[in-house]
Amino acid sequence: MSPADRQLAAIGCAICAPASRIDAWSRPLALLALAGLLLPQVTAASAAALAASVLLGLLQGYWALRLAFDRPLFAHWAEAADQDATSALAAFDAALTGLGWPVADAGRPLAQRVAATRRLLRRQGLACAAQWLAATIALLLLLSR
Numbered sequence: 001m002s003p004a005d006r007q008l009a010a011i012g013c014a015i016c017a018p019a020s021r022i023d024a025w026s027r028p029l030a031l032l033a034l035a036g037l038l039l040p041q042v043t044a045a046s047a048a049a050l051a052a053s054v055l056l057g058l059l060q061g062y063w064a065l066r067l068a069f070d071r072p073l074f075a076h077w078a079e080a081a082d083q084d085a086t087s088a089l090a091a092f093d094a095a096l097t098g099l100g101w102p103v104a105d106a107g108r109p110l111a112q113r114v115a116a117t118r119r120l121l122r123r124q125g126l127a128c129a130a131q132w133l134a135a136t137i138a139l140l141l142l143l144s145r
Helices: 003-016 020-036 044-079 085-098 110-143
Strands: none
Touching: 003 020, 003 044, 003 110, 020 044, 020 110, 044 085, 044 110, 085 110
């Protein structure tokens, strides 16, 4: 990979880094929201907010998993000085296809992959923020009873 491609891959790796911290804030909240659904004083409105918090936690967990998968790939590409970016990405796409994983947009350049990773992180962060908002609303509804 060229030095520019290696730097781009390093940026992709760095973009993935906050995913585990966001996930660490979200998982315990999802478990608390799930436990909150078992409380006897849960109203329909607070149950809906708690359920939304759980679902948003699952959604952000999916994106955290995707980003955890991407991080070592970008780290590898950042270190791959001896391979052309196009052939390295094509080999990766072929390996995924060989494993039976769908590759809808095979052949994407590295810059598009980094941009997609950035979108994943943004979605994960928004899901976590919405999860906290839903849990806060549920708590306020429970306390106002």
